[in-house]
Amino acid sequence: MRNFTCVNDIGNLKSAVEEAFEIKAERYKYCELGKNKTLMMVFFNSSLRTRLSTQKAALNLGMNVIVLDINQGAWKLETQRGVIMDGDRPEHILEAIPVMGSYCDVIGVRSFARFESREEDYNEVILNQFIKYSGRPVFSMEAATRHPLQSFADIITIEEHKKKERPKVVMTWAPHPKALPQAVPNSFAEWMNATDYEFVITHPKGYELDPSFVGNAKVEYDQMKAFEGADFVYAKNWAAYSGDNYGKILCNDRSWTVSNRQMAVTDNAHFMHCLPVRRNMIVTDDVIESPRSLVIPEAANREISATVVLKRILMDL
Ligand code: CP
Numbered sequence: 001m002r003n004f005t006c007v008n009d010i011g012n013l014k015s016a017v018e019e020a021f022e023i024k025a026e027r028y029k030y031c032e033l034g035k036n037k038t039l040m041m042v043f044f045n046s047s048l049r050t051r052l053s054t055q056k057a058a059l060n061l062g063m064n065v066i067v068l069d070i071n072q073g074a075w076k077l078e079t080q081r082g083v084i085m086d087g088d089r090p091e092h093i094l095e096a097i098p099v100m101g102s103y104c105d106v107i108g109v110r111s112f113a114r115f116e117s118r119e120e121d122y123n124e125v126i127l128n129q130f131i132k133y134s135g136r137p138v139f140s141m142e143a144a145t146r147h148p149l150q151s152f153a154d155i156i157t158i159e160e161h162k163k164k165e166r167p168k169v170v171m172t173w174a175p176h177p178k179a180l181p182q183a184v185p186n187s188f189a190e191w192m193n194a195t196d197y198e199f200v201i202t203h204p205k206g207y208e209l210d211p212s213f214v215g216n217a218k219v220e221y222d223q224m225k226a227f228e229g230a231d232f233v234y235a236k237n238w239a240a241y242s243g244d245n246y247g248k249i250l251c252n253d254r255s256w257t258v259s260n261r262q263m264a265v266t267d268n269a270h271f272m273h274c275l276p277v278r279r280n281m282i283v284t285d286d287v288i289e290s291p292r293s294l295v296i297p298e299a300a301n302r303e304i305s306a307t308v309v310l311k312r313i314l315m316d317l
Pocket residue numbers: 046047048049050051142150274275276
């Protein structure tokens with residue numbers, strides 16, 4: 001594997017999940033693979049799980065790790081070519097990226113949607129510049145439109161807990177006080193569409209995702225109807241995608257908060273969320289603390305998804 005930015009990069013999903021289970025059973029099996037190799041993790045945005053799990057994955061493989069927080073201690077980066085740099089950004093990303101590449105063997109990048117321009121976000125301008133100019137394999141640690149390490153961990157978690165061959169998985173929008181990117185729901189939908197699960201998306205009108213991510217999913221605007229018979233409920237907030245509403249909050253209806261009321265019509269569904277989660281906005285305390293909640297095992301599987309991805313990248317160096 002050269003780069004990892006979306007579901008297509010993982011190849012056969014069934015094989016990838018089997019590999020994840022093998023790694024989980026013996027996570028230090030490839031501890032020599034990364035000897036004398038350096039991972040650089042570049043964060044344009046905050047993180048708890050991605051930072052820790054990816055670093056742990058690299059250590060499992062015997063790699064050295066450098067972490068750079070762009071907004072804490074590094075020079076502020078200009079990202080647009082052609083700009084007269086007389087403002088507060090003393091370094092251009094076009095020099096910074098190849099310099100970073102010269103100090104490492106593999107680069108992970110976290111760069112969220114900025115909501116300044118849908119075109120810029122959906123063209124993955126930052127991530128693609130790393131791929132183009134670093135001279136190194138690059139993997140996404142959540143970019144503007146996708147969060148593939150999270151989605152891979154989500155699938156591993158569902159495969160571990162499913163009781164039916166084709167579980168019903170429902171992704172539901174839930175309220176949040178801030179406008180959040182569509183990366184997690186886009187990516188989850190993309191990975192779900194690569195399975196043969198029954199996949200339903202539910203959200204208030206106006207929160208339609210990019211159709212290329214929705215794919216074959218059923219969209220159901222009635223949340224209670226969507227939840228009927230669900231085996232897994234995946235909650236997430238996202239801001240509007242469509243037209244002039246891109247990046248806006250259109251609804252704060254707290255009846256969409258996942259509670260025992262909706263969970264009661266499921267088939268004793270497991271609750272999932274990528275975390276961090278705002279309790280009693282996205283999900284009630286009761287649901288997230290219930291024995292059916294998978295939020296902790298889901299986060300723990302981030303170490304496994306990252307180990308598989310880094311192992312594959314190292315094998316092709
Ligand atoms: N789920 C996830 O990516 O968590 P962090 O934002 O804390 O890395």
